[in-house]
Amino acid sequence: GQQVMQIPQYQHVQEGEDFTTYCNSSTTLSNIQWYKQRPGGHPVFLIQLVKSGEVKKQKRLTFQFGEAKKNSSLHITATQTTDVGTYFCAGPNQAGTALIFGKGTTLSVSS
Amino acid sequence: SQTIHQWPATLVQPVGSPLSLECTVEGTSNPNLYWYRQAAGRGLQLLFYSVGIGQISSEVPQNLSASRPQDRQFILSSKKLLLSDSGFYLCAWSQGLTGQPQHFGDGTRLSIL
DSSP states (O other): OOOOOOOEEEEEEEOOOEEEEEEEEESSSSOOEEEOOOOTSSSEEEEEEETTTOOEEEEEEEEOTTSSSSEEEEEESSSSSGGGGGEEEEETTTTSEEEEEEOOEEEEEEE | OOEEEEEEEEEEEEOOOOOEEEEEEESSOOOEEEEEEOTEEEEEEEEEEETTTEEEESOOOSSSEEEETTTTTTEEEESOOGGGGOOOEEEESSSSSSSOOOOOOOOEEEEEE
């Protein structure tokens, strides 16, 4: 069945270092979405990418959608302790009725 | 603006007891509604989704059920809870049928004793 895979599963960085998480889909996606879940919280929608090769920025976060619309990445520049949490990517299932979530990348940051 | 309410925030239940978790959405009409379960430190498992009143699709066979008695109300139920039902239950809504962004409630932490 359709799958969305994320790597790495965990990443620990020192504050100020960069961080990247990668997302790969087994099928071409109409869009890719990214969510952030803080410890003890619920997932919060960050961004949606729709176009092939699209790049979007939100302050220190850069999101990219691959040319084949099967992969994506989230890059954080100069991490801060507020970036701690689990980052999920998600893409629509083929029926378009639900999202397939990756298992997430948990980021920890030490100051 | 749209808001989603989910309660209770925390629940401790004995094995074999019934369950009812409720989720309501305000500020939108005809939303798609979803129930997820998240085990500690794990990803999101889609349990049920609904595209309209009385329309429920089940993703995972189990002893849970869902109902949508009103347009903006989604209920997760069980007649007899199992130990394996412990987890963090999240309700979410989205607009449209094309895999649009989902907006999550605060979740219910369910512990089964």
